[in-house]
Amino acid sequence: MKKYNFLTVILLGITLIGCGDKNKGENSFFTIDDSAFPAHFLPQEAVSIAILNPNAKEIDSVAYFVNDKKVGSTKGAEKFKFELKGQKLGYQYLKATVYFGSDSSDATKRIEVVSNVEPKLLNFKIVNTYPHDKKSFTEGLEFYKDTLYESTGEKGNSFLRKYDYKTGKTFKQINLDPKYFGEGITFINGELFQLTWQEKTGFIYDANTLKLKKTFTYEKEIEGWGMTNDGKYIYQSDGTEKIWKMDPATQKMVDYINVYSGTSKIKAVNELELINGKFYVNVFQKDAIAVVNPASGAVEGILNMSSLRKLMKDIDSGDVVNGIAYNPKTKTIFVTGKNWSKMFEITVSE
Template sequence: MKLYNPLITILLAINIAACGDSQKDKENYFSFDENNLKPIYQATDKVDLSLLNTKNKSIDSVAYFVNDKRISSVKGNGKFVLDLSGKKLGYQNIKALVYFEGDTISAKTRVEVASGIVPKLLKYTIVNTYNHDVDAFTEGFEFYRDTLVESTGQNGKSYFAKIDYKTGKAYKKVDIDQQYFGEGITVINNKIYQLTWQNETGFVYDANTLKIIKTFKYDNKVEGWGMTNDGKKIYHSDGTEKIWTMDPETQKLTDFINVYTNDSKIKSINELEWVNGKIYGNIWQKDAIAVINPQTGAVEQVLDLSALRAKVTNKDAEVLNGIAYNKKTNTIFVTGKNWDKMFEIKVNE
C-alpha cells in the first residue's frame, strides 16, 4: 500500500491555485457581442460594438483597431461606434485590445461592408453587328487607336491579334507559348500588357511591332483574368471580387478594390474596360456587365446583355466576355468566347 504525504498534497493544491487561469483561458474572458452585429452592412452605416465580459473583470480601457490600424480607445468597457463612411468595401477586421487588472487580452471579429448604392439598369441599342471568329476564346478586348486588339485563352491555342473589326479577321497575330493560358490585355504608353491565367506570369509587347519587350512575374499569388487602364494605372481582375491596380512601369500590384452591390459582393469579375471614368466588368458565367466605381468598387449600374447572347448562332458559344470602348464613336463593342458575332452598341440610361 502506497502512503501519501498530506503536506505534499496541500502544497501541490496551493501551487495549482496560484497559477490561476492559463493564457488560453484568458483569451475567453472577452469577446465581441455577435448578436449586435448584422450579416452585412452598407458603406453609410455605423456599427455598434460592445464586448462581453464573461468573468466580470475590471477593465481599465479598450483600444480598437480596424485592419490593424488603431482608430480609437474608450475607458472601461464603454461601447464604441464604428463609422463605415470612407471604409473600403468588403471585410473589415476589427480587434479590441483590452487592458484589465494589469493584463492585456485581445478580442477579434469582422464585419462585411457592401455599397450604399442600388445599381441602376442601363439600356442599349444595337448600332452594328459584325462577324467574330468562332475559334476565338475571347479574354481581352480593347481598341488601340482605330484597331481592335483581342487576346484569347486555352492552353496551346492562346494568342493575341490586331483585328479588322468590320470583317472580324486578324491581320497581325502573336501566338503564346503552349504552356500559357492567355488572359486579359490592355494598351498603355504604346505597350501591350498581357496576363496569363494561373502561371502568375505576364508579358509586355511593343504595341506597333508586337515584339516582346519583357516577361514579368506577379508580385502577389493571384490569377490573371481581365485588364484595362485609365491612362496612368492598369486595373487587373483575378477571378474574385477584387480588382487590383498595377504600376505599368514596375508591374507591381499596388492596391485593390472589392466589387459590391448594395447587398452582396460580385465574384468572378472578368474582362475589364475603362469607359468615361468607370470600369465596365464582365461577370463570369453571367451575360451582364457591371459598371464599377474605380475608387470604391461600388457597382453603380448594370447592363443586361442576355438578349445579345440569344442572337449568337454558334452552338458552342461560351459566355459573354469582351468589352472594347471606341472613343471616336462613343460606342462599345461586345462579344463572347467562341461567339460568331460582335455587337457595336450605344449605352444610355
C-alpha cells in the first residue's frame, strides 16, 4: 500500500473511488465516448473527447464546455483535447453541444479530478498544556490581539467567549439565543464573524467590544462549520469536502475548493485555521488534522492527533478533536476538542 493511502486511512477511515454517474444527462442522438476514460483524472492530464454518433447524423460542429464554461469547439466530429491543469479537484461536468442541420443536441459526462500530491506525515511536540472548560463544545478557536476567543455549539449552550488561556479566566462571554447552535469564528477588518450550524445565520460583532453589529443569512443552501481568513477573504467549511471563499463586505460566496487526499475526497471538513499559507483542517470524528493547499484543495500533510486523545481520561467517543488556533506571537498552535478539559500548545515539524 502506498504511503499516502495509509495516511488517508488516518484521515478518512475509508477510501472513496469511482467517477459516479457516468451516464448523467445522455440523450438518444449523441454521447461522449468514455470507453478510454480512467476511473480518475490527475490535474496534469488531459481529456480527449470524442463524440459517438450512432444515428450517423451529419455533424456540422461541436462546442465543448467544462462546468458550463466554453473551452473550445471543432468542425465536424473531430476529437477535442482539453487540459485539466488549473481545474478544481473534484467532479467536472463535460458538455458537448452538437450542431447538425438546423438542430443541436447536448451530450454530457461527469469526470473526477483527484489529487496527485502524496501527503506527508507530520510530527508535533507538546509545548504546554492548559486548562479548558469541559462544558465547552468547541466549534471555533482563534487568537486576536494575543487573546484567545472560543465559540461553542449545542442549542441552549452556545456562547462566544474571550478568556485567558493560561488560567481559564473569562474576560467576556456572549450567550447565543437558545435557538442557535454556534459554530466557527474569525476576525477580519476589525470585526468578528460567527457562524451557526443549521440555522443559516451568521453574526458580525465589533472585534473590540463584541457588540453585535449585523446578522446575515447564508447565500447558499449550506451548513455553517469552520471559519478562517487571509486578511481579504473569509473561508468557511460546510461539513462536506468544500471550503467556500466569502467576501466579508457582502457575505457572498465568490469561489470554493474541494479537499482531496489522493483519490479520496475529505468529507466533513470542520474547524479551519490558515497558518503560514496553508489551511489546517479538523476532520469531523477523525483524530487528525489535514494540512491543505488553499489554491488546489490537495492535502499536503497529515497530523495524527490520536495520541492527544489518549492523554484525555475524562472524555467519551463523541468528544472529538476540534479547535485550531495559531498564536502569531509564540508561533505555536493551540488545539483542543469538544468537551475536553485540556488544551494543548504544540509545534509542528516534518
